[in-house]
Amino acid sequence: MTRAIGTALDAKAIDGRVAGVNGPTYDRSQISTGIVHFGVGGFHRAHQAMYIDRLLERGGAREWGICGVGVLPADRRMRDVLAAQDGLYTLSEIEPDGTWNTRVIGSIVEYLYAPDDPEAVLDKLVDAATRIVSLTITEGGYNFSETTGAFDAANPAIRADLAPDAVPATVFGLITEALARRRAQGIAPFTVMSCDNIEGNGRVARATFGAFARLRDPELGDWVEREVRFPNSMVDRITPVTPPQATAEIARRYGLDDRWPVVTEPFTQWVLEDSFSLGRPDLDEVGVQLVTDVAPYELMKLRLLNASHQALAYLGYLSGYRLVHEAAQDPNFRRFLLRYMDREATPTLHPMPGVDLNRYKHTLIERFSNPAIGDTIARLCAESSDRIPKWLLPVIRQQLATGGEIDCAAAIVASWARYAEGIDEQGEPIEILDRLRDRLTPLARRQREDPTVFLSDRAVFGDLIDQPRFVRAYVAALRSLHAHGAQATVAEFAHSEGQRQ
DSSP states (O other): OOOOOOEEOSHHHHHTOOTTOBOOOSOGGGOOEEEEEEOOSHHHHHTHHHHHHHHHHTTOOTTOEEEEEEOSGGGHHHHHHHHHTTTOEEEEEEOTTSOEEEEEEOOEEEEEETTTOHHHHHHHHHSTTOOEEEEOOTGGGGOBOTTTOSBOTTOHHHHHHHSTTOOOOSHHHHHHHHHHHHHHHTOOOOEEEEOSSOTTHHHHHHHHHHHHHHHHOHHHHHHHHHHOOOOOEEEEOOOOOOOTTHHHHHHHHHSEEOSSOEEEOSOOEEEEEOOOSSOOOOGGGGTOEEESOOHHHHHHIIIIIIHHHHHHHHHHHHTTOOBHHHHHTSHHHHHHHHHIIIIIIGGGOOOOTTOOHHHHHHHHHHHHTOTTTOOBHHHHHTTHHHHHHHHTHHHHHHHHHHTOOOHHHHHHHHHHHHHTTSBOTTSOBOOOOOTTHHHHHHHHTTTTTSTTGGGGOHHHHTTGGGOHHHHHHHHHHHHHHHHHOHHHHHHHHHHOOSOOO
């Protein structure tokens, strides 16, 4: 990361109120820890930590400061940066016109690196003041099998944590040991709050942590299942990896030397199931939607935002675009996305109190079009075999069942199949990042002669190859991609009216 000369970002610098950037006006020495968070990265610092900072700035939430915890070797750098900066960092929201709105965030008041001192982490978790343990550990961090969905008890790290008298090293080992100690000491269990981008993230957390606890002690597993709350949540804020030039830009604009700044978009959303055993911060005061059922909101995000990202991904790459905003600013792509969202995805959604759906869809287009974020098409193209079945195929199945339109969704699947051939429209190789690459790419390279062969992988597509209406739409789109290319195909769909098949 490019470095530049500036005042070192720490508590002393903020006490001096560096010109041009807002920082905490609350007394951080008076903040106690109520939340322990595993997985302090860019998204957590742009999202949950930002919301807590907002609450603290309003004069409340003094008992809800955050203690970050790292468990992986890669977390050493976060430990070192936050230690040097007294837990402070800059969060810059970049507007589409390039305007920077920057604030120093002060809600992370402690950071512990578990390999340094696992007992210190356990002491913090067992402390009765800790009432919420939150997670951004990525989908892979929940340790469930991609094929069966069951908890992977054969994982060597999990087996090591389950050994008698083991010093816990994983998130599962640390949290479960802490819950066991709280139970033994008569301290009520904390709430485990997943903030990961997983459908039913609370349900997944309950299943995986419950499975680990049951492997360790069946009675403890039953207690976790019965007593520990695992609220579901839907989180949304596009937060790319911090660009190399961000540190220099912060120094140039504000005279601060931040070793690991965060840049993000202005939009943020958090829909949270209001299910907490030991209380929670007043998050509704700072824009969090507290609801009894997160599922409708989650479905909206998966089928509108995430599936639209897949539409931009393969069609955008094949059209020659390499940055998301480049494709999203193309008028034909915008028309295509709105047609998919309006005619195909929206009919599959459920009522969502407090959401203007039309405004949400147009806001998505504007978010995708923000050049300041610098999100890459390649990121959206990665791990397609995990994403397409979760985000797009359910739309197709539901629309098939009700007689609704499927043309755009079928074209998105066809664009993935074309991309999976591994050669672009200029004859250049495409680097395919997908766990099923070795299985799917050979199929894709046979599809000019056998246009449905890609769909023959039933582990990915189920019975869609047996659905004539879908197959017709898919084959028509695939043939257009081969004959005319992605740009022309998108343009045809963008200006087409009604169903094609």
